[in-house]
Amino acid sequence: MQDLAYQYNAVSTIQKVDGINKLVLAHQTELEEVNNIPCFFWGNLTEPYTTAKCWSTIAKVVRSSFGPIPPSLRDPIVSAGAERMRFEGFSSCNGVYVRLDMKPEAIDGEFIASGTTNVDFNDPMLNALNAIQKNERVTLAVGQQEVQVISSKAKVVEKKVTLPTRWIKGLTSVQLYLADMEQRFEIPKIQAIQLFQSLPKGVTKGDFFVTKRAGKFMFATLTSPDSVRIGGLQRLRLLEGVLPLLDKIMVYESADRETCAFVCEMGKMQLLMAFSPDNYRGFSGEGKALDSMTQQVPLEWIYGLNALLKSNEMFNPTLLSIEHDIDFGTMEHLTAGLSSMGLLGYDLSENAHFYRRLPFKTERILSLNPRLKNAKKLIANDEVQFVQNTPAYIEALVKGSGVMHKVIIEGEQQRCTCDWFTKYQGKRGICKHVLAVKMLVEGGE
Structure with missing residues (x-):
């Protein structure tokens, strides 16, 4: 699948006028109604030095790669709304996800519109950000606005950029990993700096573990129950630039102990960095989302929620069910479906979802799940035969390439005789054969 190509009508610019740094982040989206918005936000940064360092860290992440995919220039995504802004991005290999959550007290200005868009992070703008000193004033505009000092001086160009489809797929899956995490450690600033100073030099091989011994945090090569x-330990170096600015780091881990996330608390903002299980495995796979796709969400519901909810607004399914008279079971499937499409993000500190309006057409998001499409094809061609179908035990034969695969679902356990399941043992999501069976059983088709 080809990357998504688009053009900025102008580049992001930063210029000092009368002692004030004025930063305009050019935006671009597939959605015409969003792209026609002249400006999402206009105002001042209350912590410009810290914000600039966090943006530089985001730029460092999106320009890095730890797998076979070479690093390339990519632009992060910003969500504006609910009195806060979130900047998100992935490394080129999709193995590192980064998000800056700017709380309401981090920005002082006007939210002119709510939405999510790509923003241009170019080299001159990043160089200027790195030069910002403490106590400097910075005015920020996301998008373009007619009344701005620098617009008449900025060079307007057509800048063609690409956004890899694996980024879009990553956004549809990474929050499923985050929602599965629990906090394991809270590391104060001094101990966090000491921990990072002990990072091994160069590229490391094998697993490493963060653990606490005798009141001290350290890296170990052997696992323990509380580690x-x-x-890909060297990926932690991406956080080194913000270590002097943080108050503490919260370390989270998924239930399967495969993925982890570091949340840097900096008072008025948080910088989250999540790491895939290994360098060679990114967040761009569809596997994590497939279990949530066995019951499809009607598109009219999605369009209705898009009109109802703002970007960054906390998503409370119970309250939505009561306010709009939606059955709780239906809302559960709706929540799972929205998560699997990337329309819900997950805030670890709040332990809750937030709504995200992706800057891509719904049809594009839905097209990024080949296993889902293949499962639907198996069902349409009547290639699933049930041998036994009870609440406790399901056995089915599903047609493969010249062979019939046996699918068994027993409680939470599911297995298939296909090569995909044999190779990955469910670690990359269910195969198309198991998915087709579950969709038939759960009435998804």
Whole structure:
């Protein structure tokens, strides 16, 4: 699948006028109604030095790669709304996800519109950000606005950029990993700096674990019940630029102990960095989302919620069910479906979802799940035969390439005789054969 190509009508610019740094982040989206918005936000940064360092860290992440995919220039995504802004991005290999959550007290201005868009992070703008000193004033505009000092001086160009489809797929799956995490450690600033100073030099091989011994946090090569696994340990160096600015780091780990996330608390903002299980495995796979797709969400519901909810607004399914008279079971499937499409993000500190309006057409998001499409094809061609179908035990034969695969679902356990399941043992999501069976059983088709 080809990357998504689009053009910025102008580049992001930063210029000092009368002692004030004025930063305009050019935006671009597939959605015409969003792209026609002249400006999402206009106002001042209350912590410009810290914000600039966090943006530089985001730029460092999106320009890095730890797998076979070479690093390339990519632009992060910003969500504006609910009195806060969130900047998100992935490394080129999709193995590192980064998000800056700017709380209401981090920005002082006007939210002119709510939405999510790509923003241009170019080299001159990043160089200027790195030069910002403490106590400097910075005015920020996301998008373009007619009344701005620098618009008449900025060079307007057509800048063609690409956004890899694996980024879009990553956004549809990473929050499922985050929602499965629990906090394991809270590391104060001094101990966090000491921990990072002990990072091994160069590229490391094998698993490493963060653990606490005698009141001190350290990296270990052996696991223990209270340790957190770090796949691709050298990726933690991406956080080094913000270590002097943080108050503490919260370390989270998924239930399967495969993925982890570091949340840097900096008072008025948080910088989250999540790491895939290993360098060679990114967040761009569809596997994590497939279990949530066995019951499809009607598109009219999605369009209705898009009109109802703002970007960054906390998503409370119970309250939505009561206010709009939606059955709780239906809302559960709706929540799972929205998560699997990337329309819900997950805030670890709040332990809750937030709504995200992706800057891509719904049809594009839905097209990014080949296993789902293949499962639907199996069902349409009547290639699933049930041998036994009870609440406790399901056995079915599903047609493969010249062979019939046996699918068994027993409680939470599910297995298939296909090569995909044999190779990955469910670690990359269910195969198309199991998915087709579950969709038939659960009435998804």
